[in-house]
Amino acid sequence: MPPRALTRERDVREAYAAHASELYGFAMRSLGDSGLAEEAVQETFVRAWRAGDRFDPQIGSLRTWLFAILRNVVIDLGRARAIRPAVADGGVEPSVEPLDEALLAWQVEEAMRRIGDDHRRILIETYYRGRPYAEVARELGVPEGTVKSRVYYGLRALRVALEEMGYEG
């Protein structure tokens, strides 16, 4: 018989310690409200506990499973509180970010938080702020070639961070 994912209180406590921070981070990003984000995290663990015997550790990690549950909880919470004007068939509300994209965005942001300050800074300066390499090199007091190689190591670090978080693709 496959083990239940969250059988007793200690399992819930361990799963919470391991994953709640990430789950809350994504819930906050999607819902934009700390009260709703808390509710989302609570509901995720409750649903996970209820459905414990449907979790097969051979198929995927507990973390991935919890995120899948959270995704549905966020959709439900979003629906419940939505007071939106009717949108014409085929129309897309411009302010609503598709949930899967939000999850990807959150993963990249979380990965950025995990790589070192230097890696993060170089990617922010050269990519997000689009500053010329020559300018960044002058500011850091290093050759341009060094800036380029730091970008290389920064992207590699980002890739490792994403893989560690279970990102596939």
Next chain:
Amino acid sequence: MRAERCREWRPLLGAHALGQLSPDEQAGLEAHIEGCPDCREELDALASVARLLPLADPERFETAPALPPALAGRVVGRIAAERRTAQRRRWGFRIGLGGAVAAATATLAIVLLPGGGGPQPSQRIEFAGLPPGMEITATLKPHAFGTEIEMYVKGVRSGTLCRVFLRAASGSRLPAGSFRYRWGEEADAVLTSALDLSRTRTIGVRVGNRTFVAPVSTDQTASSTQRDQTAASGRKIEEAST
């Protein structure tokens, strides 16, 4: 020498994936990649990461929203309430031998307050000095009505009747309910006693015809190490009558 050229070109792969090389550098790098499967493979990997960058908001890179510390207790409390509801539904169907347990759950349904817990923290007590293979853990939670006791037992014969009691500072002994240990049943037994946790000095479990006791900590700042050391003095008591 390919290795030399790789060493020269590889650090530029990142900037190339971000489209930030000069036309000359780009041409040179692409010429190298054409004949170098390793660099091509790495470029593909970096390019797939580069494609994700525009999705992220750099304003969020520095800090993530902090997990509210009180949320952990609420989640655990919610799960515990879920379990009590599930147990009540399940045990409500047992008759005969399960009668005593059903009565205990009926009490739970009436008296239990939502949320539970007060300023006093819960305690987790692992019984020591047990026969090999046996495990008994009791988690005591204070409530307005008294104390909630979650019992985890392992290593006894299936069907063994277990009876729990608490002893107060005054010496009086209050029963806390009973349950049957069933092999394969994953859920912990949840019992209650009217005795406040703050006035509880000992918890005892009568498993079949053997009784085991463990002290309950009165010092709310006691470390678990200290509790384990005092629990090591827990001893097996043969009682002629309850």
